[in-house]
Amino acid sequence: xxxxxxxxxxxxxxxxxxxxxxxxxxxxxxxxxxxxxxxxxxxxxxxxxxxxxxxxxxxxxxxxxxxxxxxxxxxxxxxxxxxxxxxxxxxxxxxxxxxxxxxxxxxxxxxxxxxxxx
Amino acid sequence: xxxxxxxxxxxxxxxxxxxxxxxxxxxxxxxxxxxxxxxxxxxxxxxxxxxxxxxxxxxxxxxxxxxxxxxxxxxxxxxxxxxxxxxxxxxxxxxxxxxxxxxxxxxxxxxxxxxxxxxxxxxxxxxxxxxxxxxxxxxxxxxxxxxxxxxxxxxxxxxxxxxxxxxxxxxxxxxxxxxxxxxxxxxxxxxxxxxxxxxxxxxxxxxxxxxxxxxxxxxxxxxxxxxxxxxxxxxxxxxxxxxxxxxxxxxxxxxxxxxxxxxxxxxxxxxxxxxxxxxxxxxxxxxxxxxxxxxxxxxxxxxxxxxxxxxxxxxxxxxxxxxxxxxxxxxxxxxxxxxxxxxxxxxxxxxxxxxxxxxxxxxxxxxxxxxxxxxxxxxxxxxxxxxxxxxxxxxxxxxxxxxxxxxxxxxxxxxxxxxxxxxxxxxxxxxxxxxxxxxxxxxxxxxxxxxxxxxxxxxxxxxxxxxxxxxxxxxxxxxxxxxxxxxxxxxxxxxxxxxxxxxxxxxxxxxxxxxxxxxxxxxxxxxxxxxxxxxxxxxxxxxxxxxxxxxxxxxxxxxxxxxxxxxxxxxxxxxxxxxxxxxxxxxxxxxxxxxxxxxxxxxxxxxxxxxxxxxxxxxxxxxxxxxxxxxxxxxxxxxxxxxxxxxxxxxxxxxxxxxxxxxxxxxxxxxxxxxxxxxxxxxxxxxxxxxxxxxxxxxxxxxxxxxxxxxxxxxxxxxxxxxxxxxxxxxxxxxxxxxxxxxxxxxxxxxxxxxxxxxxxxxxxxxxxxxxxxxxxxxxxxxxxxxxxxxxxxxxxxxxxxxxxxxxxxxxxxxxxxxxxxxxxxxxxxxxxxxxxxxxxxxxxxxxxxxxxxxxxxxxxxxxxxxxxxxxxxxxxxxx
Numbered sequence: 001x002x003x004x005x006x007x008x009x010x011x012x013x014x015x016x017x018x019x020x021x022x023x024x025x026x027x028x029x030x031x032x033x034x035x036x037x038x039x040x041x042x043x044x045x046x047x048x049x050x051x052x053x054x055x056x057x058x059x060x061x062x063x064x065x066x067x068x069x070x071x072x073x074x075x076x077x078x079x080x081x082x083x084x085x086x087x088x089x090x091x092x093x094x095x096x097x098x099x100x101x102x103x104x105x106x107x108x109x110x111x112x113x114x115x116x117x118x
Numbered sequence: 119x120x121x122x123x124x125x126x127x128x129x130x131x132x133x134x135x136x137x138x139x140x141x142x143x144x145x146x147x148x149x150x151x152x153x154x155x156x157x158x159x160x161x162x163x164x165x166x167x168x169x170x171x172x173x174x175x176x177x178x179x180x181x182x183x184x185x186x187x188x189x190x191x192x193x194x195x196x197x198x199x200x201x202x203x204x205x206x207x208x209x210x211x212x213x214x215x216x217x218x219x220x221x222x223x224x225x226x227x228x229x230x231x232x233x234x235x236x237x238x239x240x241x242x243x244x245x246x247x248x249x250x251x252x253x254x255x256x257x258x259x260x261x262x263x264x265x266x267x268x269x270x271x272x273x274x275x276x277x278x279x280x281x282x283x284x285x286x287x288x289x290x291x292x293x294x295x296x297x298x299x300x301x302x303x304x305x306x307x308x309x310x311x312x313x314x315x316x317x318x319x320x321x322x323x324x325x326x327x328x329x330x331x332x333x334x335x336x337x338x339x340x341x342x343x344x345x346x347x348x349x350x351x352x353x354x355x356x357x358x359x360x361x362x363x364x365x366x367x368x369x370x371x372x373x374x375x376x377x378x379x380x381x382x383x384x385x386x387x388x389x390x391x392x393x394x395x396x397x398x399x400x401x402x403x404x405x406x407x408x409x410x411x412x413x414x415x416x417x418x419x420x421x422x423x424x425x426x427x428x429x430x431x432x433x434x435x436x437x438x439x440x441x442x443x444x445x446x447x448x449x450x451x452x453x454x455x456x457x458x459x460x461x462x463x464x465x466x467x468x469x470x471x472x473x474x475x476x477x478x479x480x481x482x483x484x485x486x487x488x489x490x491x492x493x494x495x496x497x498x499x500x501x502x503x504x505x506x507x508x509x510x511x512x513x514x515x516x517x518x519x520x521x522x523x524x525x526x527x528x529x530x531x532x533x534x535x536x537x538x539x540x541x542x543x544x545x546x547x548x549x550x551x552x553x554x555x556x557x558x559x560x561x562x563x564x565x566x567x568x569x570x571x572x573x574x575x576x577x578x579x580x581x582x583x584x585x586x587x588x589x590x591x592x593x594x595x596x597x598x599x600x601x602x603x604x605x606x607x608x609x610x611x612x613x614x615x616x617x618x619x620x621x622x623x624x625x626x627x628x629x630x631x632x633x634x635x636x637x638x639x640x641x642x643x644x645x646x647x648x649x650x651x652x653x654x655x656x657x658x659x660x661x662x663x664x665x666x667x668x669x670x671x672x673x674x675x676x677x678x679x680x681x682x683x684x685x686x687x688x689x690x691x692x693x694x695x696x697x698x699x700x701x702x703x704x705x706x707x708x709x710x711x712x713x714x715x716x717x718x719x720x721x722x723x724x725x726x727x728x729x730x731x732x733x734x735x736x737x738x739x740x741x742x743x744x745x746x747x748x749x750x751x752x753x754x755x756x757x758x759x760x761x762x763x764x765x766x767x768x769x770x771x772x773x774x775x776x777x778x779x780x781x782x783x784x785x786x787x788x789x790x791x792x793x794x795x796x797x798x799x800x801x802x803x804x805x806x807x808x809x810x811x812x813x814x815x816x817x818x819x820x821x822x823x824x825x826x827x828x829x830x831x832x833x834x835x836x837x838x839x840x841x842x843x844x845x846x847x848x849x850x851x852x853x854x855x856x857x858x859x860x861x862x863x864x865x866x867x868x869x870x871x872x873x874x875x876x877x878x879x880x881x882x883x884x885x886x887x888x889x890x891x892x893x894x895x896x897x898x899x900x901x902x903x904x905x906x907x908x909x910x911x912x913x914x915x916x917x918x919x920x921x922x923x924x925x926x927x928x929x930x931x932x933x934x935x936x937x938x939x940x941x942x943x944x945x946x947x948x949x950x951x952x953x954x955x956x957x958x959x960x961x962x963x964x965x966x967x968x969x970x971x972x973x974x975x976x977x978x979x980x981x982x983x984x985x986x987x988x989x990x991x992x993x994x995x996x997x998x
Contacts, residue, residue: 027145028152046149046174047181051188058192060199076145 012044012052013061014095017080017088020062024079026069027053053078061087142189146182150175204516208523215524219496223528226492229889230532230578231539232882233485238540238571239547240478243561244471250564251399251461255334256297256424261431262397262461263289263299263421263438265454267707271725275703276466279454280418281442287412288445289421295434298331299423301412304396307662308380309852310361310406317852320361322379323396323404326412332422333394338362340373340388343409347387351414355384356407359392379406380664381850397422397461400557422461434458465557470872473948477633477879480626482574484883487619487626488890489532489582493525494616495897497586518587525583526576533575537568547875552867617930620894623887624934624971625941627880631967632942633949634880636956637873639963643805643955644866650800650809652740656858657837658700659684659826659844661851673821676847681826683843689832690840694738695818697730699825700858701865703803704728706782706814712769713779713790726782727811729802730818736760736797738827746776746795752817759791764810766796782814791816802858804865805954827858869952876949884971887934888978895927895982906986907994916987923983924976931975935968942967 019030019037030053031046056062061084067077080088150171157167172178216223254260265279281289286301293299303324311317327343330336338359347354355377357366366372375386384406392403410419425434438456462468504517512520541563551558659680667673677695685693698704706728709718718724733748735741745766749758759780766775775796781788799809830836837855844853899906906919946958956963 026148028149031149031153032156045176045181046153047146047176047185050145050149050185054185054188054192058195073148073151074144075148076141 011095012048013056014088014091016049016052016056017061017084017091020078020080021085021088024067024077026067026075026077028075030078056084060084138189138193139186142182142185146175146185204519205523208520209527211520212524212527216528222492222496223531225889226489226528227532227535229485229488229492229886230529230575231535232886233482234533234536234571234574235539235543236478236879236882237482237574238537238563238567239543240471240474241570242540242544242563242567243547243558244475245564245566246561247399247465247557248462248468248471249566251465252397253393253395254332254397254424259297259425259427260332260397260461261423261425261434261458262464263423263456263458265442266457267723267725268455271723277705277725278457280420281454281456282418283412283415285442285445286419286421288441289438290412292441293434293437295425295429295437296423297426298328299421300329300332301326301410301419301421302329302396303410303417303419304398304401305404305408308406309662309664310365310377310379317850318365319852320379320405321402322406322408324408324410326410330394332397332424335391335394337388338391339370340386342388348409348411349413351411352409353382353384354387354409355379356388356390357386358390358394358403358405358407360403361405362389377406381666384408397464398557399461399465400560402559431458431460467555467557467868467872469948469951473952474872474875474879476945476948477630477876480630481879481883481886484623484626484886484890486578487623488886488893489529489578490585491616491619491890491893493582493586494589495893497589500586518583521587522580522583525586526579529575529579529582532578533571536575537563537571540567540571550871550874552871553864554868555871616894616897620887620890620930621934621937623883623890624931624975625938627883627887627974628935628938628967628971629942629945630876630880630883631970632939632963633945634873634877635963635966635970636946636958636960637869637876637949637952639956639960640952640954641866641870641873644869647801647805647955649802649805649862650741650798651802653858653862655831656700656739656827656829657840658856658858658861659828659840659853660699660856661824661844661853663822664850670821673824677821677824677826679847680844683847684826684828684840687830687836687839687843689836690828690830692734692738693826693828694735695732696735696825696827697818697820697823698802699823700802700827700856700861701804702825703806704730708782708784708788709786710812711781711783711788715769718783727803727813729813729815730820731815732818735815735827738829739800739802740829741800742798743795744798745774746793748795749817750794752819756817757789757791758794758817760795760797760815761793762797762810762813762815763799764808765812765814766793767810768812804862806865869954872952884974888974891927891930891975892978892981894930895923895979896985898926899923899982899986902986903989903994906989907991910989911991911995919986919989920983923986924979927975927979927982928972931972935971938971939964939968 015034016030019025019033025033027050031049034042034044034049053062053064057064057078061081062078063081064076064078066074069075150168153171153174154164154167157170158164162170175181250257252260263281265281265285267277267279271277280303283301290299305322305324307319308322309317310320325343327345327348330342336342337356340356343354343356346352357372357377362368362372366375372386372389376383377386378384390403390407394407395401395403412419425431435456435458438458442454442456465471504521508514508517544561544563548558548561661676661680663673663676667676681693681695684690704727705725707723707725710724710726711717729735733750733752736743736748743760744763746760748760749756751758761775761780769775769780770778775793778793779790780793781790797813797815799813801807801809828840830840834857837857841853841855844855845851906922909919909922942964943959946953950958
């Protein structure tokens with residue numbers, strides 16, 4: 001098994017938005033979706049997820065309402081707001097760009113070095 | 119209703135907190151349960167599964183606390199956002215509603231603006247002069263100290279005595295009341311420059327070296343006076359920032375330069391900032407400061423100090439008095455008491471200002487009453503709208519908030535326009551202010567005033583909002599929906615409230631009307647007053663003598679020369695010299711003793727008007743002699759005296775006054791003088807008091823302050839000539855030639871100004887009250903359209919219909935006027951000081967006030983009456 005990755009601060013928010021971009025979910029659903037999507041390589045306490053959701057709610061990126069689960073339990077369901085959607089798009093673009101840039105640098109051939117001679 | 123709403127709001131907040139706390143707990147519980155189930159499904163035992171679920175969740179206590187904190191933060195933020203969005207919605211809705219009723223909104227805003235504007239203007243003056251009289255540190259403990267006569271002052275003026283330096287030294291050395299107590303002298307005006315026409319008139323002050331301890335001001339450049347400079351009366355000067363900038367262009371090399379001040383040379387040693395004021399509200403900062411020597415026994419000085427914390431003005435005064443009693447010269451029997459007062463009390467028109475503040479408060483009340491009216495009229499017509507909204511599910515709190523937002527927005531607009539009106543009003547006051555009320559110059563719109571304006575504005579908004587809400591909310595939704603607008607507003611309580619409001623408006627206006635009428639009459643009386651002499655064509659020469667005229671003989675020579683040259687001018691008919699100039703007053707201070715009457719007890723003091731005059735003074739001014747002659751011998755030994763008729767009548771009601779002996783005894787000393795003549799009662803000081811009060815004339819001997827009176831035909835051209843001949847004697851002097859008519863006019867400018875201001879407020883109140891009455895009457899007619907229609911249909915004559923309307927309007931006015939006239943009994947006490955020739959119980963003013971008020975009421979009824987007469991019975995009856 002690979003080393004489990006700690007989640008970078010702020011990254012969790014965008015992952016939650018991604019989870020909710022399909023359909024409204026309650027907290028445990030989001031957790032299980034993240035676990036399956038990350039195939040177990042994320043190191044995350046479950047409570048941290050709720051904190052992230054509350055933060056997103058405060059910023060108006062997700063909205064909450066009470067609903068009932070398949071097993072007839074009362075649960076707080078979270079859905080992404082239009083503001084959340086545009087935030088997700090922007091963050092995703094940023095992340096891709098960042099990752100691409102870092103990848104490019106790490107895999108750059110030696111010839112890219114600036115000439116040190118005068 | 120409010121209380122219930124408030125409580126409900128409060129409960130809601132509590133429940134909200136409970137709710138989200140429980141929600142967080144529920145969420146955690148659900149999460150752990152679901153995780154446990156998931157793990158059991160994967161094959162773990164129940165206990166094991168729960169432990170694993172908890173482990174994955176994170177340390178339970180800490181996580182729970184963190185989540186609660188995050189939720190609390192979220193809720194608070196969302197509450198705020200919700201509040202703001204509600205507010206935005208309310209505001210948008212309010213703007214829309216107000217725009218729909220634009221005329222109504224404009225009238226409301228203007229009514230408030232006038233009331234608030236008038237208040238702002240007057241309160242600016244009150245705040246600048248009475249609340250913030252001096253810019254010194256610890257200003258609330260700063261006091262002005264001098265002395266005043268203990269008794270015998272029946273002049274109607276406040277007489278202050280500069281304590282002599284030995285007394286002051288005693289006070290400084292022995293008091294425990296003051297943190298600091300510093301001497302100063304307002305030196306009046308002097309001439310800066312080499313003499314001649316390029317000299318500048320400057321304001322000079324003298325101060326002790328430590329004066330900065332009380333003002334808290336230090337020189338911008340240079341240094342304060344040293345003790346040695348004060349003790350040696352060195353010719354050093356500190357100049358004010360204004361003079362420094364205007365005359366020396368703010369040049370730092372000014373230190374050490376010399377200036378010529380009233381013919382003497384002074385070296386500049388420092389520059390004081392403009393904040394260095396004398397402790398006299400509204401006075402301009404001095405241009406030149408000179409050192410003051412408290413060891414010079416020949417002078418008296420003023421004092422300003424800061425009391426120690428906790429020491430009252432009264433304690434300080436008692437201490438100074440006890441020190442004075444111990445230190446005063448043993449021979450002196452005159453009783454002077456220390457006067458320790460706040461600098462605000464030096465504003466001599468303080469009482470008038472407070473009277474105007476009261477008047478303006480009345481205007482504000484009237485305008486508020488009017489707005490209350492407007493609000494009632496409107497909330498009646500809105501009853502249906504509110505009922506519909508309530509039935510659509512708007513909560514009471516939400517509706518109340520909506521109404522409050524609307525009314526606070528409205529009064530906010532009124533307040534904003536009001537501040538502009540107030541600012542304009544203040545400027546009008548400043549532009550129109552007479553020179554004798556120079557203190558007004560310091561008035562400005564300050565933070566205190568703006569703060570109070572905001573408070574008044576918001577207060578008005580909330581009160582009127584609640585008034586509207588209470589009124590609209592009184593009936594149940596069901597009733598309101600059933601009723602029509604006109605039925606709704608007929609409600610008895612609102613009708614009564616409206617009547618009460620309009621009656622109080624009328625009463626308040628009546629009070630102002632009576633006061634204003636009295637002031638107008640006083641001004642007329644002043645202008646028509648027979649002063650006992652003829653001011654037309656009469657002039658007086660006024661000269662400030664510089665130091666070189668320090669000796670009596672030099673001044674006497676100058677006066678004699680000036681008198682001779684003016685007499686030689688063409689058109690000049692008569693010249694005379696007196697000790698007291700036009701509009702001025704001089705007093706004999708001491709015990710008056712009349713031969714044949716028991717002597718006054720030792721130490722009793724009286725203040726009797728006294729003037730030193732040359733023999734032809736009476737003929738020059740046109741004051742007749744009813745008995746005896748003018749002075750026949752003005753030599754020092756002659757001891758002749760002339761009294762006025764009032765004096766003669768008082769002391770010798772039967773028999774002749776001529777040949778009687780009187781004296782003014784000072785410490786039991788004083789030469790007896792023989793009455794040689796009785797002059798007609800006259801008041802050269804202008805229409806200030808009772809002319810028949812005792813007045814003494816003695817031969818002119820003291821040349822230190824002199825007015826040369828002359829009567830001339832040929833108008834002000836002669837005055838110019840007189841000025842040039844006086845200057846030709848000594849070109850460095852700056853004589854002013856005063857037309858006595860103009861001087862008298864100036865002397866009465868303050869009462870005229872005060873009358874004008876009060877009249878403006880009165881008219882304002884009257885107009886507002888009339889609008890209020892108009893509103894009530896128009897509303898009543900509108901409500902009774904049906905009733906009037908029926909009456910017309912049943913054959914009521916037009917006269918009957920008109921009477922029906924007018925009688926009701928006038929009845930309201932009469933009730934208001936009666937209450938107002940009764941109230942004016944107390945109100946006029948405030949203006950007593952301003953009255954001249956008019957008693958505070960003046961019937962004519964009372965009647966005039968009542969008549970004007972009822973006249974205004976009739977005017978206000980004209981339009982409603984015509985509307986009532988125009989009612990067409992058929993339409994009116996069918997209308998509902």
